Amino acid sequence: MNSSLRHWREAATLILAAGHKLGPGSLSSRTPVTSSSDGLSHxxxxxxxxxxxxMLKRSSKSGFMPNAYVFPGGTVDSSDFSSEWLDIFQSFRNFPNFGLRRVKQPPETRPPIFATDRLKLGSPIPGEVAFRICALRETFEESGVLMVVSKTEGESLLKGFEDRLDTDEVTHNKVSELDSSELTKWRALVNQNPSNFIRMCRELEVLPNIWALHEWGNWLTPKERQPNRFDTAFFICCLQEIPQTMQDEREIVHFKWSTPSEILQSFQAREIWIAPPQFYELSRMCRLPLLNDLHNFSSKRGTEGIEHWLPVIVSEDGENVTLMPGMNHSLYTQH
Known part of the structure; x- marks a missing residue:
């Protein structure tokens, strides 16, 4: 982690998409969202x-975005950059970024969260790896969804990666098959101390499935939200089916699995509140309503790199307006 940052705290979040179950009772895993469709025909x-x-609802007592619906994620912990991960990923230490695909983006245009030389900050764990670990750990803490693979499965993923680039199916992305009591035990321990995520992987002989996460975006918190400002790496992952999910009853008080359009409609009907990055990313996903298309697109574009984006909040005619990347607005370019 980069302790030299003065205005930002580094974080990671995971956009988790999961396919609908087929057959009788398939709708039971979904959370209906009711809202008016007036003006939402697009x-x-x-x-x-x-x-x-x-989507996870933050507690009303949260110091950052209380009551908001967010993707799983949180602030990076020093344990995410711990050298102990070298032992966990021992078979992958000789591969660049532990076997993650090479990003084609020129180093000089990479955002600081990934361009920073972590060795100079005292960690042998590359940022591309550590922030994926952070996203997976936080997802486990907040929702109970644990994405790990056995060491044998991890090696198979690495060997067969080139073949998977051309597939039209969501293949290896699945959640842990540990029994619920084991998951509950480890989840409590990781919530108590993030470093227990390393201990869990060591004792269970599993690896965080960093290869299932693809780079999706990088958002900065607007300066209007001082002092809590974050530089957050956004990843995306597609699962074949909706996994068992449980809120932690601490930071998270409710969860829902809904389609991107349902969430956006519920937000525009003022039934829920989501932050600008969630609104923007869910809107992007509306262009890819099929899971295989989303999986293939995110897998391929994940090697193209990402940009550093900052929403800008301005006041016009007594109303707060959030300006997003790509908007043709003079006030955005001034910021």
Missing amino acids: LPHKSCFDYDVL
Whole structure:
């Protein structure tokens, strides 16, 4: 982690999409969202989607975005950059970034969260790896969804990666098959101390499935939200089916699996509140309503690199307006 940052705290978040179950009772895993469709005809109907996205409601007591619906994620911990991960990923130490695919983006245009030389900060763990570990750990803490693979499965993923680039199916992305009591035990321990995530992987002989996460975006918190400002790496992962999910009853008080259009409609009907990055990313996903298309797109574009984005909040005619990347607005370019 970069302790030299003065205005930002580094963080990671995971956009988790999961396919709808097929057959009798398939709708039981979904969380319905009711809202008015007035003025929302530009959004695809929920029936167009064959997947849902996991959203978590933050506690009203949260110091950052209370009551907001967010993707799983949180602040990076020093243990995410611990040298102990070298032993966990021992078979992958000789591969660049532990076998993650090479990003084609020129180093000089990479955002600081990935361009920073972590060795100079005292960690042998590359940022591309550590922030994926952070996203997976936080997802486990907040929702109970644990994405790990056995060491044998990890080696198979690495060997067969080139073949998977051309597949049209969501293959290796699945959650842990540990029994619920074991998951509950380790989840409590990781919530108590993030370094227990390393201990869990060592004792269970599993690896965080960093290869299932693809780079998706990089968002900065607007300066209007001082003093809590974050530089957050966004990753995306597609699962074949919706996994068992449980809020932690601490930071997270409720969860829902819903289609991107349902979430956006619920937000615009003022039934829930989501932050600008969530609104922007869910809107992007509306262009890809099929899970395989989303998986293939995110897998391929994940090697193209990402940009550093900052929403800008301005006041116009007595109303706060959030300006997003790509908007043709003079006030955005001034910031």
